[in-house]
Amino acid sequence: xTGVTQTPRHLVMGMTNKKSLKCEQHxxxxxxxxxxxxxxxxxxxxxxxxxKEQTENNSVPSRFSPECPNSSHLFLHLHTxxxxxxxxxxxxxxxxxxxxxxxxxxxxxxxxx
Amino acid sequence: KNQVEQSPQSLIILEGKNCTLQCxxxxxxxxxxxxxxxxxxxxxxxxxxxxFSENTKSNGRYTATLDADTKQSSxxxxxxxxxxxxxxxxxxxxxxxxxxxxxxxxxxxxxIIQP
Numbered sequence: 001x002t003g004v005t006q007t008p009r010h011l012v013m014g015m016t017n018k019k020s021l022k023c024e025q026h027x028x029x030x031x032x033x034x035x036x037x038x039x040x041x042x043x044x045x046x047x048x049x050x051x052k053e054q055t056e057n058n059s060v061p062s063r064f065s066p067e068c069p070n071s072s073h074l075f076l077h078l079h080t081x082x083x084x085x086x087x088x089x090x091x092x093x094x095x096x097x098x099x100x101x102x103x104x105x106x107x108x109x110x111x112x113x
Numbered sequence: 114k115n116q117v118e119q120s121p122q123s124l125i126i127l128e129g130k131n132c133t134l135q136c137x138x139x140x141x142x143x144x145x146x147x148x149x150x151x152x153x154x155x156x157x158x159x160x161x162x163x164x165f166s167e168n169t170k171s172n173g174r175y176t177a178t179l180d181a182d183t184k185q186s187s188x189x190x191x192x193x194x195x196x197x198x199x200x201x202x203x204x205x206x207x208x209x210x211x212x213x214x215x216x217x218x219x220x221x222x223x224x225i226i227q228p
Contacts, residue, residue: 002158033214042117042218043157043202056214090156094214102147102216104156 003027006091006105014113015081021108023074023091029103030096032074034066037088037107049074081112115140117219119203125225130193134222136186136203144206144215148177148188151200151221160188160201190224198226 004025013019023032034046048056049068063085065077074091091105117138126132138146145164149157161170161177163186169178174191190197203219 002156040220042220045214048214102159106156107154109154
């Protein structure tokens, strides 16, 4: 384990469902991120939180809704997704500075049917 | 525009052989370059991080090189093992710019080690 824990590891949901992804870190990092990884594409940054405050929404559709209740937890709420949203969703956390401690979770493999 | 290009896109080699993966970047102003290993269905795990002043860094059988003048990096894997089968991602960090995370990701090289 890297110190960044994501649950669930796998998720299959219908287009009308509502589900949430969870990310947790106890590394003392103050920044947390959501990324989307699709096949044969670079990682795409979705959201950035610094000290629980959202500092970036990288033009993500509103069907993805992040929540950061504290510096250790990050959620991604999903509703009315499309099949093209199927991907590996990765959470990462980072201490202050140049990011030498940048750490990824194992990801949630999401399939939208 | 900041970009990271990796080659080859995929590579198959026999167990025990060596291989070298390439990364070219146009990220500016450069802060550091990282190589990550990503096993199938898992998150990326850091192998090496190099700053402007470092031109080589090793982590076991993995050796990364950096030429900041030509903006190129390579990852050399020695005596490959079946467990080396994975995607290898080059990530360049900018002191400013890039994404909001300051990172520009390559698409990765998919490496398969055959017995």
